[in-house]
Amino acid sequence: MGYDADKDEILEERRIETAEGRWIVAVLARYDGGEKKIGLSRLYAKKDGSENHAKLGRLTLDEVPRIVEAVTALVAEAREQV
Structure with missing residues (x-):
């Protein structure tokens, strides 16, 4: 059984703007409960306006x-939700 995007639940998201006008995204998530x-x-805006995620890297x-x-x-929010 492979990955099913419908089972991926984003509980909270934080976006951090970088000096280059790009974003680092931190997500609290769980899969299938x-x-x-x-x-x-990392999050990049493409020329057509859509977003593209990439590995965080250095x-x-x-x-x-x-x-x-x-x-x-x-982490604090995740512990409060328990």
């Missing part, structure tokens, strides 16, 4: 504390 997990990705030193803050908030 399972364990809550945090996902991190971080600038300015991005790190902002990501830590977003992830810490998501």
Whole structure:
């Protein structure tokens, strides 16, 4: 049985704008009612206006504390929802 997008539930999302005008996205999600997990990705706007996600990769030193803050908030929210 493969991945089913209908079973993917986004509980909370935080977007962090970077210096390049792009975004880092931190998501609290769960799949098929399972364990809550945090996902991190980069988000780019295409020329046609649509969005494209990419792996996070390397971080600038300015991005790190902002990501830590977003992830810490998501963890706190996940624990409150229990």
